[in-house]
Structure formats: C-alpha cells, structure tokens
Amino acid sequence: MLVGALAVLTACSSPGSTPDETSSNPTTEPTVAEGAPSCGTDPVTLKAYFETGFPMAGDLTEEFTKQFPNVTFDTREDQFAVLTQNAPRVLADDPPDLMRLPQMSELATDGLLLNLDSYAEAFGWDQWPASQLEQMRVDDAGRRGDGPLYAMGLNFSMTGVFYNKELAAQIGMTEAPATLAELDGYLQAAKDAGLTPVAQFNGGATGGFAFPLQALMASYGDPAEISAWIYQQPGATIDTPSNLKAAEHLQSWVTSGYFAEDVNSLDYAMMMSRFIGGESVFIFDGDWESGNLDTQMPGNVGFFLMPPVDEGGSFGAMSAPLTYGISANAANPDCAAFFLDWVATNEQARTIAVQIGGSHPMGPADAFMPDVDPNTVTAQTLVAGAAIGEQNGAMDFIANATGSIYAKGWTPNLQKLMAGEQDPAGLLAAVQAEYETEIGG
C-alpha cells in the first residue's frame, strides 16, 4: 500500500524529465549574424549572476554601461558555494546571460552552457595564446583541455607565495629565494626568530595545503603531467615519484613546525586576517588578493613563485581564468559574448581587470597593459605571470580535476597529513583512488 501511495504521490514520472526537452539542446550553436555580434542599439538588459565579494565584475558592467548606454545589467550575487550548488538549476530554469561558473565540465556536457566556438571565431579569440582558453574547452566525454569552448575568462589569476616584507627583513630575507633549499632556510629562520612562518588555511572543508603542494609538484616534476591528470587524460595518475617527493617536502615543513599549529582550524578569511595583521611571514595564495593587499598593507607585501629545486630548474603555478559562461537558454547571447570580448580588448576594461582584479587580463599577448606602480605586489604578480607564461608552467588547480576531488580527496587527506595521521605516499594513493572512483563511476 505504501508503495502504491508513493507512486500516486510522485505521479510516476522519473525525475528530471521535463516536457520541453527541446529548449536545452546541448549542441546548439548560435547563428552569428553577418559581421561580429554586438549589443546593437536597442535597449538590452543583460541578466547577470556574479560572485559576492569580488567587485571587479560589477565595476566592469558599470564601465560597459557607460560606454554602451543601451545596455543595462540586472545583477544577482551569491557566494561561490551557493553558485556551485545552484549552477545547474539556475542555468536551466532562470538562464542568465552571464554567469560566474564553478567547475564546468558537467555543466557543459549537460548542455546547460552555450558553445562559444562561433564567437571565438568571430571575435578572433582563437588567435590568442591557446593556453588561456584551454581550461574552458570541454569535449563530449566531459574532459577539459580540448573540444568546444564553453566559457570565457574575465582575467586569469595565478598563485604563488606572498610574504610580509617587514618580517622578512627581520629574518634576513632581502630578495626572493631562488631555490627550495633557500626557502627552507628562510622558513627555519622565521621559526627560530619566534615568528609563525606560515599560517596557511587548511580547516573545515578547505584544504589550503593544496596550494603549496601543487606548487611543489611543479618544482619537482612536469606541470604538463599534472595538467593531464586534471584534464582526466586516460591513464593519468597523481601518484608519481616526483609528486611523492613534493608531498614529502610538504610533510617536512609540517614536521619541522613551519605551519601554525592550528592550521587545521583556519579558514581562508582567518588566514588573510592573520597575514594582514602581521602574524604570518608567508602565505600560499593567489594574485586575486594583490589589489586587496596593496590597499591593506601598502608597500609591505612581496610575491614570488614557488622556487625550483635547483637554480634555473623548472617551476610552475596554478593559473586559471576567472570563468564566466553564457547559459544555453540565454536571452541575449550575442550581447553577452560582445561584453566578454570587450573585457579582454577594451583598454578601460583591461585597466579594471588589473587594478581591481589584481590579475592579468585575457587577450592577445601584445595587448594594452595599464601602468602599475612597480612598488606594488600587483606589479610583482604580473611579472611572475609573464615568467610562468615563458616557462609553460601554468596548470589548473588540482582541486578542479573532478567535481568533488577537493572535498573527498584532497581536503581530508591534507588535514590528516598536517595532523600526522597520513603519510605522503598514503595521501597520493588515497586521492588517486578517489579520482578513479569518480571518473570511473
């Protein structure tokens, strides 16, 4: 009887089958009219869904409206976690023209995102350095790195090591370390001086040790191998001898006491407040904080990339575009694409991307760059970005390999590594096992 009642209650149709299947055809490519798409001259309201706490997107829309008065924005903002939860539903039911995207491979294969290939051709995005767009390409099987373009960046960010210049001077560090051994020496010096070398966030559901670990991986091994793993290339594994050396190096920092004792209870905001408050000499973080740090601790912050093992050796950094997509059911896809192109090419927009966003704008390698005060950390991160470009050392974040590899694989195991309940080999094996379950299932 219960089963019968349940069947009546749920009307017997399987979940997820909506009557108007036709509206979300996965491979609809917009038909681009003659000439490049634009916002036209009629009044247009673009529906936008952005991330709270990052003013750059809002500033760009304001500037865009100033330049194209017929276009206004109807913007809704949420925290990134909320965006992640809502992304499929919002893209399907309340399609925005522009949306800040979380990990996007499933969104693309589910047919929720607009294929941007024709826009890329019309605007000439395909002439830009290919590495900029690589992470936003998704193939039929949901693997990133290749296939049609499903999103665009507002800029691309990069991670490395920030340090407090005043505290660094106290421990005799006047210039950035050139090798890992030098960095180890400075960490030890900081500890000996009674300072907290690194108060890296690693608490709750945010395993921030992934930042130094991935950078160490690029110093010990080939960034291309790590990218292959992130893009789910067949046979790729994270459990390699060079990655093991990287994890062992990280563990040596743990056992030497270079991390604050309570890192397993620190969240990202707490890390920032401690660093800004002068309670941590170094932090592993990304250049999205450059603008913020230039305001909060002007002239007192330095930045360097994780140094190579030997001087002149290989190094790398996590570098990812700040991804924005267009819903497959968007009302104004042409205008949204025009906006994305404008962000990468307009001088005013590129200035906002650097000064407010703190990161490198998208676009051609020789495009306009705003003047930046060389004393700022923003200037240093831009220089580092160029170095990474020359090295081909850019990788996506190891936390983005699958939808939940961060929550299920990296975070718990990195927290265990910190607490001495997991060893480097076990860490990599556990993450690889989780990875295989997820992409196999």
Place this chain on the structure above:
Amino acid sequence: MAQRLTPQTSGRREGTSPVLGSPESRRRALRARRLRRGGMALTLVAPAALTYFLFVVRPIAQTVQYSFYDWDGVTPSTWVGLANYVALFHDPELSGSIVNAFELIIFFSFVPVILGLFTANTIRGFATSRLAVVARTVLFLPQIIPLVAAGIMWSWQMSTNGLVNQVFRLIGLDGIARAWLGDFDTALPAVGVIGAWVLFGLCMLLLLAGMTKIDPGLYEAARIDGAGPLREFVSITLPSLRQEVVVCVTVTVIAALASFDIVYISTQGGPGNSTLVPGLEIYYLAFFQREVGQASALAVALMALVLAVVLPLQWLNREGDS
C-alpha cells in the same frame, strides 16, 4: 397557484412530522447531522492536511522515489533500482559518518538530560523565589539562539585565542589549550559541547515543568519517613518524570542523529572527516557531487535509522503508562 401550493407543502410537513419519533428516522437524522458535522470538520482540517501533504508527505515520497535513480538534479535520470542503497554499505566514509552521529548522542542527549535533571531539581528547591525565574530564563536562552549563530559564536570561543583557551591559560593549563575544532581528537567532542549547550535549556525546562505536576504530598510523606534529598530525587522525582525524560531523550537523539547546522558552521565535517555526520554528507552528495539519487538513499536510510532508535523509546514510554 402559490396559494394552492402552500397548504400542500405544509401538509407534507405535517405528514412527516408524526414519523419523527420512530427510531429509524432518528437514526437517519443523526447520520445526516454527523455527516454535516463531518463535512464541517473536513473543511476545517483540509488546509492543514493539504499543507502537511504538500510539504511533508510529498517531499518524503519524492525522496524515496529519487533514491532509486541515478540523477544529477537537472538532466534526465536513469533507474538504478537498489544500487544506491547497496552503495551505502560499501562506503567507509558513509558508515563513519553514522558512527560519528551516534557518538554525538552522548553529548546531545545524555549530557543535557542528566545536567537538566539536576539543574531542574536544584531550581525546584527555590521555585518560589525570583532567582528561579532568572535561572530558568538564563539557562533556556541558548535554545532561542539560532543554531547558526550558536555555531559561529562557539567556533570563535574554541579557536586558538578564543575564550575557552584564554580561561585554560588563565588557570595555568597552557598545555591543554589548542584549536579545539581543528584537532582530530577533540573536534567531535567540541561539536558535541555546542550541541549540549543548545539542548540543555530545553531539557531543563521540560523537566522542570514535569516536576511542578508532582504532588507535594509525596515529598512530605517521604520526609516524614526520614528520606533525604537524594532519596527523594531517586524515589519520587525520577520515577514521576519518566514521560518527560523520554520526550527529552527522543528530541535530543533526533537532534544528534540528524545534526547538520552546528557541524556545518563549526567544522564542515573536518578535519579529515572526523566530524562528518549523515546530514552533512547528504548535503554534500546532493549539492556538490550532484548525486541526488545517492543523497536521497542516504536520507531515507537516515530516516529509517532515526525511527529505529526513537520508536523503541516511545514503546518504553507507553508500557510505563499501562
């Protein structure tokens, strides 16, 4: 016409009235009245029943239905039968979260009920004074604070430089001070303490209300027989409070097994899954891993588990009554 009709109808009325007295007609009239009343009752119940059906029964039924599918929440789903339930038994992380939930029962249930009993008994001692009102209000306050606020507040108190560690350092226990919520050994008990703090007030108030029902004559008689306060508590107070204690235990056990808010705010399941509970796991499965089917299966299993623990408690209560 009308004039001719009128007497006729009245005549019919007269014709029926004599039969009114017969038992059969009385029964019919009664049934009609009952039907009318029943209709009225149904109309009154309908809004509540409809709401209950739409917002409680239907979602539960849907959850049960989803649990048989592999579904990401948006695209068409595939029927997988019992596969989601089978998976529940093979994932050590899932079983670990259930063990954690049972550990939380110690803090969410036993601590508040035992502390509540003694506090209520103490307050009863000076029940008429104004101090009792103040004590009751102060101790009940945590219950009216939103769980999220309680979680945020306590995660500050328990942080490295928070109030808890300040107190320990003040009394010279520097060695004990630590990041309580970030330590593998203390994170779950620390979360439990937050829950105990929240639920203690509720238990205390319920038990205190129960105590006012106890006949004062019983205590008087006991005292004449030479019983001390402990004897009074064990022989009179405790047995008389059986129902209230069962209610307290039921409510708090459900709070422990279905906990979400406090854990989500204070530790998010970390460090290293040491505070992962089924409620949180369901949330992660549904909204981050997009495995709505698997999440629904765990939700149904959790509901069954809660019922399996709570129903025997109710029978215990009923047996006590009869």
